[in-house]
Amino acid sequence: MWEKRSQPASTSYFFRQSYVDLGNIIKYAWRNNANKASEYGGHISNCFDEHGLWGIFQALFYIFATISMYVFGSIICAVISTLHIAALLTFNFAVYLFALTLRLFEQIYISIHKIFGACPYCKNHYKIPVYICSCGAEHTYLVPGKYGIVKRKCNCGRKMPTSVLTGRAKLRAKCPECGHLLDNSLGVQEAVPICVPVIGGPSVGKTCYITAVMKEMIEKVAPQTGISIQFYNQSNEIACKKMISLYNMGALQDKTSDLNPAAYNFFINNGKNGPQKLFYFYDIAGEAFTTSEALTTQKQYEYSHGFIFMVDPLSIPRVREKYGTDAMYDLYAASTADINETFDSFMRNLSTISGLSSKELSKIACAIVVNKIDAYDLSAKIGQKAIEKMLLLEENKKYTLETMMDMQVKQYLNSNGMSNFVKNVAMCFKHTRFYAVSSLGHIKNGQVFESNMVLAPFAWIVSRVDGDMRTVFKQYYEK
Ligand SMILES: Nc1nc2c(ncn2[C@@H]2O[C@H](COP(=O)(O)OP(=O)(O)O)[C@@H](O)[C@H]2O)c(=O)[nH]1
Numbered sequence: 001m002w003e004k005r006s007q008p009a010s011t012s013y014f015f016r017q018s019y020v021d022l023g024n025i026i027k028y029a030w031r032n033n034a035n036k037a038s039e040y041g042g043h044i045s046n047c048f049d050e051h052g053l054w055g056i057f058q059a060l061f062y063i064f065a066t067i068s069m070y071v072f073g074s075i076i077c078a079v080i081s082t083l084h085i086a087a088l089l090t091f092n093f094a095v096y097l098f099a100l101t102l103r104l105f106e107q108i109y110i111s112i113h114k115i116f117g118a119c120p121y122c123k124n125h126y127k128i129p130v131y132i133c134s135c136g137a138e139h140t141y142l143v144p145g146k147y148g149i150v151k152r153k154c155n156c157g158r159k160m161p162t163s164v165l166t167g168r169a170k171l172r173a174k175c176p177e178c179g180h181l182l183d184n185s186l187g188v189q190e191a192v193p194i195c196v197p198v199i200g201g202p203s204v205g206k207t208c209y210i211t212a213v214m215k216e217m218i219e220k221v222a223p224q225t226g227i228s229i230q231f232y233n234q235s236n237e238i239a240c241k242k243m244i245s246l247y248n249m250g251a252l253q254d255k256t257s258d259l260n261p262a263a264y265n266f267f268i269n270n271g272k273n274g275p276q277k278l279f280y281f282y283d284i285a286g287e288a289f290t291t292s293e294a295l296t297t298q299k300q301y302e303y304s305h306g307f308i309f310m311v312d313p314l315s316i317p318r319v320r321e322k323y324g325t326d327a328m329y330d331l332y333a334a335s336t337a338d339i340n341e342t343f344d345s346f347m348r349n350l351s352t353i354s355g356l357s358s359k360e361l362s363k364i365a366c367a368i369v370v371n372k373i374d375a376y377d378l379s380a381k382i383g384q385k386a387i388e389k390m391l392l393l394e395e396n397k398k399y400t401l402e403t404m405m406d407m408q409v410k411q412y413l414n415s416n417g418m419s420n421f422v423k424n425v426a427m428c429f430k431h432t433r434f435y436a437v438s439s440l441g442h443i444k445n446g447q448v449f450e451s452n453m454v455l456a457p458f459a460w461i462v463s464r465v466d467g468d469m470r471t472v473f474k475q476y477y478e479k
């Protein structure tokens with residue numbers, strides 16, 4: 001029940017020293033009693049030697065005193081020892097109960113808010129990080145228990161809070177799996193992670209998409225809803241701001257060459273009390289689907305809250321047949337990866353890595369995002385404006401923009417020879433939504449990029465798993 005791992009801290013009084021003290025007190029009382037009894041006993045023989053009849057009286061007195069000491073003294077000692085033991089046990093039991101209650105409260109708090117750790121470096125997830133005292137000592141399991149209930153005393157003498165409810169998350173910490181220090185801009189170690197990987201073959205537009213979503217979150221959602229967005233650390237902030245400033249100039253980021261996916265990690269605070277929300281927006285390099293060694297770098301699949309699977313419509317064979325000979329075609333940097341193969345490979349990786357059954361996996365939401373709809377006639381067919389026009393028709397009144405778009409995108413894919421893909425998605429995931437977006441708005445022509453519909457899939461996934469964020473996005477869309 002208590003700590004299995006030994007900790008660099010002294011054991012709490014109630015878990016050890018109180019019993020040692022009790023033992024000593026009882027031992028002392030009994031010894032004292034026995035000493036007194038034998039002291040009286042020692043007087044008996046002396047009485048006969050010196051005092052005659054008076055001596056006999058005295059001897060009788062000492063015999064009586066010795067016997068009483070042994071009998072009544074022992075009884076009193078026994079009663080007092082028993083009372084002492086009972087009092088200590090009762091008190092300690094109350095202390096243990098308090099510790100357990102605190103542990104229980106914390107467990108409830110953690111599970112209500114869905115707090116867990118996800119290492120931004122090795123991607124492993126864990127329940128509690130290794131906390132580090134200012135002296136450098138590492139506490140692998142800092143919880144209320146035998147080393148302290150509300151606080152624990154490190155071997156160096158410093159006190160450390162033992163619970164998220166009492167400020168534990170503000171201490172320095174490191175990942176229990178890879179040992180990387182988890183220093184971050186907020187100095188918060190236990191937060192509510194919201195993990196959304198963006199998946200798709202090379203050049204479908206994942207990096208452009210993430211940039212466009214981050215731009216909208218920072219430049220529009222945050223000022224309009226009052227949430228504050230803070231990057232996990234400086235290198236994350238620099239990387240993301242650089243991408244956004246390139247985007248604002250109509251320029252593009254170099255390709256993701258690293259197999260290890262980049263993650264855009266940021267905290268969102270909506271001004272309410274409660275744990276911080278830490279977003280992990282993963283940009284998974286397309287090459288990761290074609291090489292098996294990349295499997296180990298995708299541990300974040302184990303705890304994803306939803307997937308964004310990106311599709312480049314220009315890589316659909318029938319669409320490519322239609323436009324492939326066009327002089328402009330190359331400017332869209334069409335992905336050459338086969339959509340079905342990428343999806344199959346993603347599903348294979350997903351079940352291998354997560355260890356979840358296909359039934360469990362099917363409960364995770366999956367948005368299918370058809371990108372680059374600024375190309376050719378795509379936006380006229382499935383783009384936001386076209387859908388809004390359809391919604392004006394009487395027979396479509398029952399649909400929302402997103403449900404109508406979902407139907408139209410599926411229909412577009414079906415009519416372009418992609419019905420197997422559409423079926424496959426429906427077989428693998430219970431909660432899906434198809435979107436048509438443009439991450440850039442137009443091909444690179446020196447003008448500022450302008451995205452369309454990029455936030456909707458992200459907001460749909462996040463709103464499904466987080467009530468506070470649902471309110472934030474609702475407020476944003478209602479403005
Ligand atoms: N016209 C247009 N081109 C896009 C769009 N999104 C991406 N691209 C193009 O696709 C290329 C690859 O995008 P990128 O985000 O790097 O793909 P990734 O490999 O999936 O990360 C970019 O260099 C752009 O030329 C879009 O919405 N519209």
Ligand SMILES: [Mg+2]
Pocket residue numbers: 206207208255256283285
């Ligand atoms: Mg990329």
Ligand SMILES: [Zn+2]
Pocket residue numbers: 133134135136137154155156157158
């Ligand atoms: Zn210490």
Ligand SMILES: [Zn+2]
Pocket residue numbers: 119120121122123124175176177178179180
């Ligand atoms: Zn780690």
